[in-house]
Amino acid sequence: MSQQTVSSVGLAEAEPVFRAPLQLIAEGVREIVGFQFASISVVRTAPDGTQELEVIADAGDDDSSEAIIGRRTPLDAMLAEVEIAEVWGQFRFLPHELTDQTQEDAYGWIVPDIEVIDAPDAWHPLDLLVALLHDDQGVLRGTLVIDVPDNGRRPGPEQRRLLEKFAVQAARTVVTTLEREELAEQYRLAAAARRIVRDASAQQGLARSLSDCQRGLVEGFRSRGSWIQTFDEDGTGTGAIHSSAGAEVQLPEELVELAERTARQAWADQSAVVVTRAATAAANISAADHRRIVDFLDAIGVASLLFVPLGAGAECLGNLVLTRAVGDPDWSELDRIAALDIGHDLGRVVLNARTFEREHQLVVELRALDTYKGQLIATVSHELKNPLAAISGYLEMLESAPELAPRTRNAVDSMNRGTARLGRVVDDLLLLSKVGDPAHAIIPAPVDLVPLLAEVVDLIEVQARHKHIVIGTDVPSEPVLAHGDAWEIDRVVTNLLSNAVKYTGVGRPVGVRLWSDGGQVHVAISDEGLGISTADQEHLFDEFFRSTNPEAVREPGTGLGLAIVKRIVDRHGGRIRLESELGHGSVFTVTLPAHRFTG
Numbered sequence: 143m144s145q146q147t148v149s150s151v152g153l154a155e156a157e158p159v160f161r162a163p164l165q166l167i168a169e170g171v172r173e174i175v176g177f178q179f180a181s182i183s184v185v186r187t188a189p190d191g192t193q194e195l196e197v198i199a200d201a202g203d204d205d206s207s208e209a210i211i212g213r214r215t216p217l218d219a220m221l222a223e224v225e226i227a228e229v230w231g232q233f234r235f236l237p238h239e240l241t242d243q244t245q246e247d248a249y250g251w252i253v254p255d256i257e258v259i260d261a262p263d264a265w266h267p268l269d270l271l272v273a274l275l276h277d278d279q280g281v282l283r284g285t286l287v288i289d290v291p292d293n294g295r296r297p298g299p300e301q302r303r304l305l306e307k308f309a310v311q312a313a314r315t316v317v318t319t320l321e322r323e324e325l326a327e328q329y330r331l332a333a334a335a336r337r338i339v340r341d342a343s344a345q346q347g348l349a350r351s352l353s354d355c356q357r358g359l360v361e362g363f364r365s366r367g368s369w370i371q372t373f374d375e376d377g378t379g380t381g382a383i384h385s386s387a388g389a390e391v392q393l394p395e396e397l398v399e400l401a402e403r404t405a406r407q408a409w410a411d412q413s414a415v416v417v418t419r420a421a422t423a424a425a426n427i428s429a430a431d432h433r434r435i436v437d438f439l440d441a442i443g444v445a446s447l448l449f450v451p452l453g454a455g456a457e458c459l460g461n462l463v464l465t466r467a468v469g470d471p472d473w474s475e476l477d478r479i480a481a482l483d484i485g486h487d488l489g490r491v492v493l494n495a496r497t498f499e500r501e502h503q504l505v506v507e508l509r510a511l512d513t514y515k516g517q518l519i520a521t522v523s524h525e526l527k528n529p530l531a532a533i534s535g536y537l538e539m540l541e542s543a544p545e546l547a548p549r550t551r552n553a554v555d556s557m558n559r560g561t562a563r564l565g566r567v568v569d570d571l572l573l574l575s576k577v578g579d580p581a582h583a584i585i586p587a588p589v590d591l592v593p594l595l596a597e598v599v600d601l602i603e604v605q606a607r608h609k610h611i612v613i614g615t616d617v618p619s620e621p622v623l624a625h626g627d628a629w630e631i632d633r634v635v636t637n638l639l640s641n642a643v644k645y646t647g648v649g650r651p652v653g654v655r656l657w658s659d660g661g662q663v664h665v666a667i668s669d670e671g672l673g674i675s676t677a678d679q680e681h682l683f684d685e686f687f688r689s690t691n692p693e694a695v696r697e698p699g700t701g702l703g704l705a706i707v708k709r710i711v712d713r714h715g716g717r718i719r720l721e722s723e724l725g726h727g728s729v730f731t732v733t734l735p736a737h738r739f740t741g
């Protein structure tokens with residue numbers, strides 16, 4: 143007789159693509175062997191832990207198939223029915239004479255409405271014919287139930303041989319179908335792991351990253367909750383415990399130590415550990431420790447847990463705990479495999495988050511140090527400014543004294559030059575502090591670079607004429623507007639052009655070129671001077687850096703000019719590019735945002 147349950151639990155239908163081969167077998171029984179109804183069920187585990195038979199293929203009329211697909215009935219009920227049945231190979235035949243008719247109400251068997259023919263082998267509505275489908279290990283995986291033969295008679299020898307072939311094929315197909323479902327579940331868990339890793343951003347911080355991960359883990363593993371314990375970065379002690387619910391998890395101290403010890407052993411063994419009230423698979427958990435774990439699980443209303451080590455490489459970084467309540471399915475081998483893979487992924491999340499946090503902290507410290515350095519430079523420079531002004535004043539008074547001997551006057555001239563050089567250093571330090579201080583932001587305005595460059599060239603030409611250097615210019619006649627601070631841009635061009643003249647030999651050319659393209663303006667200053675080595679180029683814009691080229695070192699300088707240029711260009715949102723080869727000159731190209739007029 144066909145079967146159906148009175149109350150459905152879960153209605154977890156198999157995917158149609160998985161049911162198709164079984165549906166073909168059921169239809170073959172109906173059409174080839176000659177039965178009006180055939181249905182195939184697979185063994186499922188109910189939420190309360192009992193086993194049920196779920197119908198996933200049915201060949202009959204459309205109304206009955208629609209009603210029966212997905213329905214479940216207790217497996218024990220079926221086994222109890224066939225315990226006294228006749229054994230026909232894989233089939234069990236229970237004639238109506240032996241059937242307990244009260245089972246119709248208890249287990250929901252559908253009794254077909256048929257007319258019994260007048261024959262000794264007539265099929266009765268309460269007859270039951272079911273094949274028990276086992277896998278290669280002898281585990282019951284499903285059933286094939288058939289009902290209502292077309293000829294109205296119980297199957298004869300020939301029909302039974304044909305039915306046995308269908309039963310063999312159905313058993314193989316049921317096992318294959320369940321394996322495909324398990325593979326699909328494994329793929330789903332793997333996809334959840336990939337999604338967790340993809341969504342976990344190290345820039346959110348470790349706590350936020352792990353919190354986001356746990357929401358996906360609880361959903362993907364159908365668990366009731368989870369927590370993640372991370373170890374300190376030095377590998378000792380508990381770093382933190384992060385709960386999926388956001389609440390603080392209070393683990394007894396002895397369990398914290400046990401979890402750390404078990405996690406390290408599990409990571410070394412590359413295994414995930416299942417802990418239930420009955421037992422645990424971890425070798426390093428004693429009976430007393432297991433009792434402590436079970437007491438803790440009882441206190442928080444948990445029936446079992448899956449314990450997963452987290453790590454990267456050879457280092458164990460923590461552990462993940464997923465929990466299930468009474469009535470939830472047991473943890474499967476696929477659960478353990480997928481969870482261990484996620485343990486690797488989460489280990490990388492922990493490692494990346496910690497690396498990001500260390501880098502972020504380092505950036506904060508470097509910024510604080512840079513701010514302190516700027517304040518120190520500004521303070522020292524201001525403190526030097528007044529004494530230098532006094533020294534310069536007294537030196538001027540000495541220069542005007544007619545009674546100075548020539549030797550003394552030479553000494554005064556040397557002090558004047560030294561004072562002037564020290565004054566330039568102080569001025570550069572003050573400017574470096576100013577352009578590097580975020581509190582002294584620029585107030586951008588349109589700056590026409592055509593007249594600005596003309597004024598800078600006029601100023602530097604005095605210096606250039608002493609070395610017979612001609613400064614060539616390639617500047618448009620129409621305005622070229624940059625967006626920035628005119629004085630600071632003037633300082634950039636002045637520093638670059640004066641350097642070009644300073645480090646260019648007698649009679650060699652220096653060039654200035656200005657152009658714009660779209661939203662940017664460009665100033666290129668070229669020379670055929672000393673050039674800059676590749677090694678020096680790496681540090682050229684560092685503060686107080688002086689070239690390693692002996693010829694360049696002979697020229698006076700503070701080592702701050704290019705550092706000031708770089709800071710001014712950066713704070714304007716521009717960039718500076720250098721093309722140079724030692725002995726063949728240099729080209730500095732400054733790119734700045736163009737000014738855009740708004741209506």
